[in-house]
Amino acid sequence: MTVTASKSHYQSEEFARRLRGRYAAERNFKIAGIAALALASLMLVVLLTSIVSKGYTAFQQAQVRLEVTLDKAQVEERNYTAILRQALYAQFPQITDRTGKRTLNELLSSGAPYELEALVKQNPAIVGTTQTVWVRVDDEVDQFVKGNFSRSAPESERRLNDAKIAAIDAMVAKGTLVQAFNTTLFSAGDSREAEQAGIWGAIVGSMLTLTVTMLLSVPIGVAAAVYLEEFAPKNKWTDLIEVNINNLAAVPSIIFGLLGLAVFLGFFGLPRSAPLVGGLVMALMTLPVIIISARVALKSVPPSIREAALGIGASPLQTVTHHVLPLAMPGILTGTIIGMARALGETAPLLMIGMVAFIVDIPHGLTDSATVLPVQIYMWADSPERAFTERTSAAIMILLGFLILMNGLAVFLRKKFERRW
Amino acid sequence: MNTSKHLMTAAAAVALSVAVLGATTGAQAQSRDQIRAVGSSTVFPFTTAVAEAFGKGGKFKTPVIESTGTGGGLKLFCAGVGPAHPDIANASRRIKKSEVEQCAANGVTQITELKIGFDGIALAYSKKAPDVALTTAVIWKALAKEVPVNGKMVANPYKKWSDIDAKLPNEEIEVIGPPPTSGTRDTFNELAMLEGCKKVPEVKAVIADEKAREKACMTIREDGGYVEAGENDNLIVQKLNANPGAFGVFGYSYIDQNRDKLKAAKMDGVELTAGNVAAGKYELSRPLFVYVKNAHAGVIPGIREFIAEYTAERAVGDDGYLTDKGLIPEPKEAREAARTSAINLTPLQL
Incomplete structure (x- = not known):
């Protein structure tokens, strides 16, 4: 009876309509989800395309081949500029007037003499001989070779005059002016000349800063979380501390910079622009993030684990260090790495402690002057030369690469050590 | 299980050593x-x-x-x-x-x-336009928010350069310059606006208080005569080329790089050259x-x-x-x- 009744119920028009409605709602929900995902991916693609299309050319730099005669007297005088110029003039025997020669001089990077000097220092035996060397050209020549300056514009609207373009074309045709991988970008510190500027100084600065941040904020953060979650009594004081930690996580980062200026520079007298101070400030900034994520990870360990450990006679300390903490580790690591990634991209607090500065030398220690990757990007973005536009994008790509690496590591560690109950 | 304990101890030790290092380098900051x-x-x-x-x-x-x-x-x-x-x-x-x-x-x-x-600060314009000679007093009259007329400060009535001086071009006043956050703007305010204002004797008669006068002298009009461009000088050059009647405010280095596109107005009869600036003849330096x-x-x-x-x-x-x-x-x-x-x-x- 009931079967036939319900059968007739299932076959009813009303039922079929409601069923269709529910399927439609589900389908629409799915479509909305896919649309949201597609929109997000589209924006990401647009962002990445714009950065990559502007920046990929920075990984190459035009170089010129010169047959330099390393005259002993000139080397002793350190007159490498003259040596290079003579080699360049030799390629253009038809140019003899001063203006023409000056045009040629402007083709070479102002760092080229130092490149040659470094070469001579490395191998003093080459003094007195003729050598084939590749030296970098000026950033404007480089931009022209890459096609970033319009050739069709009238001469008065161009950065390079006709004589210069003729010389460049002649050298490109002869094969003495070619583009090669831009090693400088990865090995040098900052420079006012785009062709000599690199991000290695900023990368080292970022690594030193993050090392200090990690060494301070992880142990302190985890210890604080363990105490608050596993040992602390629940009372007014711990509530107050919890509210304050949550509050600190939302404080704008510039405030931590001001604190660093007053405490670390003002009171402790630590040096300006030092990665040590940067790391300390970043550690203060990431501590609340780590404490909160570590507490969540500890909370997610089932109470049965603790009860079992205590039940077979483990002390509370043993329970935490032998069982709870290892099980919570994947979550803690994820939170830590996300906190570090945020610190890697931060510039505002560093402004106050002098890390937003022109620094050429690669830092070698925690108290050497240094800057960090995002600051370098900001400073290059501010430079008017077109060559810095592509370098800015290239530096962004490198920063994104580091962020992807760190977040990838977080995902990997979570997948590897995660325990499901 | 013991490893995690060791890990903890190691981490604590490292943190401590960083703190100690911080303290010692604090003392080392004595040498640099x-x-x-x-x-x-x-x-x-x-x-x-x-x-x-x-x-x-x-x-x-x-x-x-x-x-x-x-x-x-x-x-x-x-x-x-x-x-x-x-x-x-x-x-x-x-x-x-x-x-x-x-x-x-x-x-x-x-x-x-x-x-x-x-x-040096230049008032530059497109190479296509005819030559113009300016004075700081003219610049002030062209760009001040209020100017003295018949013994009273009134909102700047000058629309064209020729309204100020019949010898100047019959063109709308349009000066493209840096925003107030820029250092070039500070210099322009001090050297062109304030100095120009001092050369207009009526101002002194109308505003007796020195501080108030200085403020009035350095306040730039906001009715379109002065256009705030971004800090991007290349953009200003493009605008000047499109509109040969307009002027742009630049630092000397920019003019020097773009002499093929721009020329700088004579200031009180003095051309903007490195020699004139060094000799102290060019005023806006x-x-x-x-x-x-x-x-x-x-x-x-x-x-x-x-x-x-x-x-x-x-x-x-x-x-x-x-x-x-x-x-x-x-x-x-x-x-x-x-x-x-x-x-x-x-x-x-x-």
Whole structure:
């Protein structure tokens, strides 16, 4: 009876309509989800395309081949500029007037003499001989070779005059002016000349800063979380501390910079622009993030684990260090790495402690002057030369690469050590 | 399971050692082997270029240069003697008496002054337009928010240049210039607006109070006569080419780089050339200074050598690398005298 009744119920028009409605709602929900995902991916693609299309050319730099005669007297005088110029003039025997020669001089990077000097220092035996060397050209020549300056514009609207373009074309045709991988970008510190500027100084600065941040904020953060979650009594004081930690996580980062200026520079007298101070400030900034994520990870360990450990006679300390903490580790690591990634991209607090500065030398220690990757990007973005536009994008790509690496590591560690109950 | 315990102990030990390291380096901050400079953003491009060349010499570390603005830089500079304080301050104006007193109060009694050269501000226009000669008084009348008419300050009535002076072109007043955040704008306000205003005697008659007068003099009109462009000078050049009647406000270095596209208006009959600026004939120019703390010479390595590099002919000379960056050098004799006194660390006397 009931079967036939319900059968007739299932076959009813009303039922079929409601069923269709529910399927439609589900389908629409799915479509909305896919649309949201597609929109997000589209924006990401647009962002990445714009950065990559502007920046990929920075990984190459035009170089010129010169047959330099390393005259002993000139080397002793350190007159490498003259040596290079003579080699360049030799390629253009038809140019003899001063203006023409000056045009040629402007083709070479102002760092080229130092490149040659470094070469001579490395191998003093080459003094007195003729050598084939590749030296970098000026950033404007480089931009022209890459096609970033319009050739069709009238001469008065161009950065390079006709004589210069003729010389460049002649050298490109002869094969003495070619583009090669831009090693400088990865090995040098900052420079006012785009062709000599690199991000290695900023990368080292970022690594030193993050090392200090990690060494301070992880142990302190985890210890604080363990105490608050596993040992602390629940009372007014711990509530107050919890509210304050949550509050600190939302404080704008510039405030931590001001604190660093007053405490670390003002009171402790630590040096300006030092990665040590940067790391300390970043550690203060990431501590609340780590404490909160570590507490969540500890909370997610089932109470049965603790009860079992205590039940077979483990002390509370043993329970935490032998069982709870290892099980919570994947979550803690994820939170830590996300906190570090945020610190890697931060510039505002560093402004106050002098890390937003022109620094050429690669830092070698925690108290050497240094800057960090995002600051370098900001400073290059501010430079008017077109060559810095592509370098800015290239530096962004490198920063994104580091962020992807760190977040990838977080995902990997979570997948590897995660325990499901 | 024990490993995690060891891990914890190790991490704690590392954290402790970092803290200890921090404390010890705090004590080590007493010595520093790298020159530190702070100050003006106008001088920043020159000092960084010198710092880079100095560092490439290979004997010393490349100095660290922060761009803090002239006032902020001198404040840091005058805060005291010792490695915790900067050695050099860049300034786009001469140090004030009050600042020298502040310095002295903190023990910075001997300062060497380097006058590195000049910066000029130009009112430039498209090469396609006919030549125009301006005066600071005309500029002020064209750009002030309120001008005196019949003994009263009224909203600027001038729409065309020819309204101010019949000899000027019959073109709408349109000056494209930097926003108030820019250092070029500060200089323009001081040298063109304030000085121009002083040459209009009616203003003094209408506003008796000096402070109020100065404020009125430096307030720029907001009815479209002055167009605030971004800091991107390339954009201003494009606009000037599209509209040959318009003027743009630029620093000298930019004009120097774009003489093929722009020309600078004559100011009170004086053309903008490096020679006229250096001789003090061109009005919209200012000297640029670098101040060095004498007490740090011999303590921080390389200070004397850095001064030598900054005053060398290859840097500030007529064909020096700083002129490539847009610095207007001082005349040769002045340079040589300045070089000698700077290398000998002759203290500044105000």
